[in-house]
Amino acid sequence: NAGVTQTPKFQVLKTGQSMTLQCAQDMNHNSMYWYRQDPGMGLRLIYYSASEGTTDKGEVPNGYNVSRLNKREFSLRLESAAPSQTSVYFCASSEGSTAYEQYFGPGTRLTVT
Amino acid sequence: AQKITQTQPGMFVQEKEAVTLDCTYDTSDPSYGLFWYKQPSSGEMIFLIYQGSYDQQNATEGRYSLNFQKARKSANLVISASQLGDSAMYFCAMRDRGTSYGKLTFGQGTILTVHP
Numbered sequence: 028n029a030g031v032t033q034t035p036k037f038q039v040l041k042t043g044q045s046m047t048l049q050c051a052q053d054m055n056h057n058s059m060y061w062y063r064q065d066p067g068m069g070l071r072l073i074y075y076s077a078s079e080g081t082t083d084k085g086e087v088p089n090g091y092n093v094s095r096l097n098k099r100e101f102s103l104r105l106e107s108a109a110p111s112q113t114s115v116y117f118c119a120s121s122e123g124s125t126a127y128e129q130y131f132g133p134g135t136r137l138t139v140t
Numbered sequence: 141a142q143k144i145t146q147t148q149p150g151m152f153v154q155e156k157e158a159v160t161l162d163c164t165y166d167t168s169d170p171s172y173g174l175f176w177y178k179q180p181s182s183g184e185m186i187f188l189i190y191q192g193s194y195d196q197q198n199a200t201e202g203r204y205s206l207n208f209q210k211a212r213k214s215a216n217l218v219i220s221a222s223q224l225g226d227s228a229m230y231f232c233a234m235r236d237r238g239t240s241y242g243k244l245t246f247g248q249g250t251i252l253t254v255h256p
Contacts (some may be wrong), residue, residue, distance in 0.1 A: 060243065069231050069246030070143070070185075085243065117185060128175075130243060131185035 029053055031132035033118050039138045040108040048103040048135050052116030058121045059101035060085075060129065061093060062113040070117060076101055108139045143167060144234050152253050153222045158205065160207070161217040161250045163232030168173035172236035174215040175244065179229040191215055199256075207240045219252075 031052045031107065042044055062070040062085075072085030074093040078100045082093050090112060092104045097131060101120075115136050119129040141215045153159040162223050164173065176188040191199045191206045206213040207216040219226055233244040 067248065069233075069248050070244075072243055072245070075243055115183065119185075120235075128187050128190065132185075134183050136183075 029073035031120055031130050032115075033132035033135050034061065035135060036120075036133065040059065040061050041140055042109060044108050045106050046106065048107075048118075048120065049100070050102065050114055050132060051100045052120040052130070053099065054120060054122075054130065055098070056122050057098070058131075060096065060119040060121075061091075061101070061103045062117045063112075064117060064134075065114050073103065073116075076106075080106055087114065105137075108137075110139045111138075113137060113139045143236075143245045144232055146232055146247035146250050148250045149248075150253065151249045152255060155224060155254055155256050156216060156221055158220045159222055159252065161173070161215065161232075161252065162231050163215045165193070165213050165215060165232075167213075167234065167235050167236045169236040173233055174206070174208070175235070176204070176215075176217045177231045177232040177233060178226075179230070179231065179249070180225075192241060199223075200255075211215050222254045224256060227252060 036048045060075040061073040064070045071087050073091050076082045076095040079098045096101045114133045117134050118132040121129045143166050172193045174191045178186045189199050189201045189204045189206050191208045198208050203220045205218045229249045231249045234246040235244050
C-alpha cells in the first residue's frame with residue numbers, strides 16, 4: 028500500500044506557464060482533496076471531490092482547476108502560473124463524509140518565478 | 141471567519157517533560173470533529189488524534205491526549221514524556237457539518253522544539 032502519492036515532488040515554473048499536479052490513492056477512498064500550505068499558515072483547501080465524478084471549490088480555488096479522473100486519481104491544474112501560487116501542495120483522501128481521518132500525500136513544492 | 145485558532149507560534153519543552161499545545165475553535169454546529177496533525181521537517185502530515193463533539197471522554201493515543209473543554213471551545217493537545225522526535229509543527233483542525241465530505245479547516249500551527 029503506497030497510500031497517497033503525488034508527482035512531482037518539486038517544480039519550478041515561470042510566470043504564465045501551466046502544469047498539472049498528479050495525485051493517486053490506493054486505499055479505495057471516495058473523497059479526495061487539494062490543499063496549499065504557505066509559510067506560517069495552516070493548510071487551506073483549494074478543491075475537493077466528495078466522490079468520483081464530482082468536484083467542488085474550497086476556500087482558495089482561484090487560478091486552479093481539478094479533474095477527478097477516476098476513483099484513484101485527482102489532478103490539480105494551474106493554467107497560468109503566478110508567483111502568488113508558490114506554495115507546497117498537498118493531496119489528501121478519506122473514506123467519505125463520515126470518515127474522520129484524512130491521509131495526506133508527501134506534498135509538491137512549487138516555485139513560480 | 142477564523143474557525144481554528146492556535147495562539148502559540150512556538151513552544152519549547154525539555155525532553156521527558158509534558159507539554160500542552162493550545163487550540164480554540166468556533167462553530168455553531170453541535171456536531172463536529174477536532175483533529176491534530178504533526179508535520180515534521182520532512183514535510184509530511186501525520187494524523188495524531190481525533191475528538192468528536194459528542195464523545196464523552198477525552199481522546200487518548202499513546203503519549204498524546206486531547207484536553208477537550210466543550211464549553212470553552214478548546215481542544216488542547218497534551219504530549220506526555222516529550223521526545224526529541226516530537227520536534228515538529230503541530231496543526232489543529234476541525235470538521236463541522238458546514239464542511240461536509242470531510243473537509244478540514246486548519247489552524248496556523250505551533251512549532252514545538254524539544255530540548256535534550
